[in-house]
Amino acid sequence: MSPRAPTDPLWLRAEKLxxxxxxLCAHSCAPHTSPLPHSCPTVCICTSDLLSCSRQTLRHVPWxxxxxxxxxxxxxxxxxxxxxxxLAALPxxxxxxxxxxxxxxxxxxxxxxxxxxxxxxxxxxxxxxxETHYFDTLVSLEELLLYNNRITRVAENAFAxxxxxxxxxxxxxxxxxxxxxxxxxxxxxxxRTLDLSSNSLSSIPVEELAALPENIRNxxxxxxxxVRCSCSLYLMLQRWxxxxxxxxxxxxxxxxxxxxxxxxxxxxxxxxxxxxxxNCSAGPEDVHPVPFPVMVGQTLLLTCNTSLPAxxxxxxxxxxxHEPIKHPGNSNRSLEVYHNGSLKIAAAKPWHSxxxxxxxxxxxxxxxxxxxxxxxxxxxKPDGETFSTGLTTLLGxxxxxxxxIIYLYLTPCxxxxxxxxxxxxxxxxECSAQSSILSTTPPATxxxxxxxxxxxxxxxxxxxxxxxxxxxxxxxxxxxxxxKHPKVLQLKSDSESISSVFSDTPIVS
Numbered sequence: 001m002s003p004r005a006p007t008d009p010l011w012l013r014a015e016k017l018x019x020x021x022x023x024l025c026a027h028s029c030a031p032h033t034s035p036l037p038h039s040c041p042t043v044c045i046c047t048s049d050l051l052s053c054s055r056q057t058l059r060h061v062p063w064x065x066x067x068x069x070x071x072x073x074x075x076x077x078x079x080x081x082x083x084x085x086x087l088a089a090l091p092x093x094x095x096x097x098x099x100x101x102x103x104x105x106x107x108x109x110x111x112x113x114x115x116x117x118x119x120x121x122x123x124x125x126x127x128x129x130x131e132t133h134y135f136d137t138l139v140s141l142e143e144l145l146l147y148n149n150r151i152t153r154v155a156e157n158a159f160a161x162x163x164x165x166x167x168x169x170x171x172x173x174x175x176x177x178x179x180x181x182x183x184x185x186x187x188x189x190x191x192r193t194l195d196l197s198s199n200s201l202s203s204i205p206v207e208e209l210a211a212l213p214e215n216i217r218n219x220x221x222x223x224x225x226x227v228r229c230s231c232s233l234y235l236m237l238q239r240w241x242x243x244x245x246x247x248x249x250x251x252x253x254x255x256x257x258x259x260x261x262x263x264x265x266x267x268x269x270x271x272x273x274x275x276x277x278x279n280c281s282a283g284p285e286d287v288h289p290v291p292f293p294v295m296v297g298q299t300l301l302l303t304c305n306t307s308l309p310a311x312x313x314x315x316x317x318x319x320x321x322h323e324p325i326k327h328p329g330n331s332n333r334s335l336e337v338y339h340n341g342s343l344k345i346a347a348a349k350p351w352h353s354x355x356x357x358x359x360x361x362x363x364x365x366x367x368x369x370x371x372x373x374x375x376x377x378x379x380x381k382p383d384g385e386t387f388s389t390g391l392t393t394l395l396g397x398x399x400x401x402x403x404x405i406i407y408l409y410l411t412p413c414x415x416x417x418x419x420x421x422x423x424x425x426x427x428x429x430e431c432s433a434q435s436s437i438l439s440t441t442p443p444a445t446x447x448x449x450x451x452x453x454x455x456x457x458x459x460x461x462x463x464x465x466x467x468x469x470x471x472x473x474x475x476x477x478x479x480x481x482x483x484k485h486p487k488v489l490q491l492k493s494d495s496e497s498i499s500s501v502f503s504d505t506p507i508v509s
Contacts, residue, residue: 039064053077054097061086071095075121078102084109087117095119099145102126108133121145123169130154130170136161147195148172156182167193171221175199180208183216193219197251201225202258206232207316207359211324218245223254229270231280233257237271293376294348302343304358304371315341320354320375348377 040046041062044053051069053062058077065072070092079101087093094116103125111117117138127149135141141162151173159165159182168191170178178196192215204227209217217240227233237255240248248255252271259266270276294300304315317325317337325343329336334352336344345352358371 040066049092065089067091069093071097073097074101075099076101080104082106082110085112087111088113090114091116093117097121099123099125104128106131106134109137111135111137114138116140118142122149124148127151128153130158132157132160134158138162139164141165142190143167145169146173150174152176154178159183164190166190167195169193169195171195171197171199173199176202180205180212183212191216191219193221195221196225197221197254198224201227202261203228204233206230206236207324209236210357210359211318211322213322217247219247221247221251223247223251224256226256226258226267228261229257229259229268229276231277234270234274234277235280238274241271290372291374291376293378296348296350296377296379298348300345300348300375302345302356302358302373302375304341313341315339316359317343318357318359320352320356345375348375350377353377 040051041053041064043056043058043062044051046052046066046069049068049070050073051065051071052073054073055076058074058079061074061079061082067089069090072090072093072095075097076099079098080103082098082103084107087096091113093114096114096117096119099121100123103122104127106127114137118140120135120138120141120143123145124147127146128151130146130151130153132155135144135158139161142164143166144162147169148171151170152175154170154175156179159168175196176199178201183191183194194216201222204222204225209220212220234257237248241252248271253269255269255271256267257270259268268276292300292302302317315327315337317335319325319330319335323330325335325337327337327339329344334346336346338344341358343356343358353376354374356373356375358373
């Protein structure tokens with residue numbers, strides 16, 4: 001009989017049973033619980049807010065993604081599709097990189113719950129079109145990169161709901177046309193770059209591009225497309241060059257056009273070799289708007305001269321508010337377009353001021369004659385205004401010049417002693433101080449009772465080296481019989497000043 005196996009205590013068996021029940025519960029509940037908040041897929045690299053899963057040959061998006069990520073990089077993989085609501089676990093996502101994959105299309109809710117996404121890079125994929133529902137939920141999108149795909153068509157309203165869109169890159173695709181008027185509304189917001197270069201555009205609607213706001217035209221890149229050569233296209237791009245638009249200035253030599261539709265490779269760099277378009281009726285020198293001042297309430301008629309045949313010509317004007325106006329006019333008939341191409345403004349208002357662009361389009365020849373008129377609507381001057389601005393400016397300059405001359409040459413003297421008029425010259429018999437300075441003969445004798453020579457007259461003698469009350473006393477000569485004469489007293493005062501300045505060397509005559 002074999003020995004009996006020892007039995008475990010009751011409390012130990014109860015503990016094992018409890019652990020087994022906990023494992024079974026965790027296993028049964030695992031499919032219904034979300035991953036840990038900060039878990040990171042093994043094929044990815046996670047930082048504080050960056051999640052990189054690039055170059056891992058992924059065929060599906062990893063399902064356990066940390067919700068704190070603001071940037072997700074899935075580039076250089078083998079993704080073929082994006083499922084609905086796959087970004088629901090990333091509520092703070094701002095940048096998504098899915099370039100260099102094999103995505104052909106997008107489901108209607110592929111970007112659901114991605115309202116904070118600002119940067120989307122889907123370049124180098126296999127997209128064939130840009131449908132309306134692709135990006136309509138990305139209300140915060142600012143940059144959209146779709147270059148190097150296989151896109152042949154862009155839907156009319158593909159970007160209608162993207163009011164914050166700033167940059168769209170559609171270069172290196174297979175586009176033959178593009179709905180330019182669909183992005184006109186975006187120009188009133190933030191759109192600054194629309195890159196359509198290196199596609200298959202065969203024609204460019206000049207009239208639609210002229211209606212686009214300036215900020216879109218400045219960033220509208222059309223180079224390296226096989227468009228048909230035309231004077232309208234040449235004149236438009238020359239105008240953009242003169243205005244300094246980056247789209248033409250930065251890629252001046254890359255703008256090409258096709259001379260013949262039957263010869264696919266008949267491309268020329270028509271901006272670089274512009275001599276082929278010397279016969280176009282308008283040139284770069286005619287791009288400056290013609291000024292047209294008008295008073296408020298007046299009626300004005302704008303004309304755009306053209307030599308095109310009237311039977312095959314249509315006319316259109318572009319208002320300063322980028323509104324295309326064709327015959328018979330705009331919706332409220334404040335602007336009217338006649339059959340001959342003239343534009344009438346019935347009652348000019350201040351908001352009618354601005355540059356009006358007139359287009360005369362000959363469809364069979366694909367030719368446009370451009371003209372611009374700069375309308376300035378102003379109020380009449382008041383009746384009391386008699387001087388023109390130029391005359392007022394001239395008078396102000398003259399007054400300023402007179403004041404400067406007065407200041408330089410007629411400035412009053414603030415030093416009374418400096419501006420005191422000199423005393424008049426005294427005759428020789430009155431013994432002036434000036435004659436004493438000019439005297440050259442020394443005195444004959446020294447002492448208080450000195451004599452002078454008979455043929456020489458001395459106005460005053462050398463001061464005697466005697467002092468009285470701290471002053472030098474003069475010894476008068478024989479010629480001065482009256483020592484109390486006023487003139488002699490004046491001479492004494494002057495001699496005191498002179499003797500205090502000059503040395504004791506006698507001054508003789």
